[in-house]
Amino acid sequence: MSYSLQIAVDATNPHAQADWWAETLGWQVEPSNEEFIRSMVKQGHASESDTLIHRGTLVWKDGQAINPPEEVRDGSRILFQTAPESKTVKNRVHWDVRLGGDNKDDLRSALEARGARFLWEGHQGPHSWYTMADPEGNEFCIS
Template sequence: MAYSIQIVVDSADPHTQADWWAETLGWETEPTDEGFIRNMVARGLAQESDTLLHRGKLMWKSGAAIRVVDDAEHREGPRILFQSVPEAKTVKNRLHLDVRAGDEDKAEVRARLESRGATFLWEASEGPYSWYTMADPEGNEFCIT
């Protein structure tokens, strides 16, 4: 039996992180169901303090997810969830994402991401392969390959 997975990233500001990564990967942020959220609050199953307005839309405060645009109707496709945590990032990631630049020039991708808040950390290579190790706006390492 094959399983689907989602990648979960601890975040100080999950909604901003989701927006940044959706733009970076060419994915989309999952739409919010404001009616459902309001219903949960009205029924006492959630509190107003569990919600926030982000880009003018009511959302759960605890997190935001992104997904592949072509997979908008399938909940089991690739998904990254950014969840709110109280503590700041303090050490190197044990897991990271590789952003595959494809036919694009890695240096151009790097410059574009730096202009949007990413930080260049170092360049490395192994045999014929090379990559840039970067950090997203919250300091999570990722590579451009």
């Protein structure tokens, strides 16, 4: 049996992180079901304080997922969820964004312009990569 995978990432602002990572990966922010959210509030299963308006859409306040494009979607997703504390130490797990031939210097510049920080350059044999931090400080590599 094969399983799909959801990676959950703690975030100060899950919607901003989801937007940033969806753009970075060429993925899509998972659409909100406003009718469902309103029905949960109306039925008393949630309150208005559990929601917010993000980019003109009613969403759940404490989480936002992103998905790969339709043509490669397998049920896997990344969920950004609110955490009470901010990031304080190095991640034990990080993402390697494999560029498939795109220029990593160009991508580094574009990511820095969107709020990422360059941390260091690594090498192993003929391979090299840049370790970066996203706008909330989570480490990732581009290679």
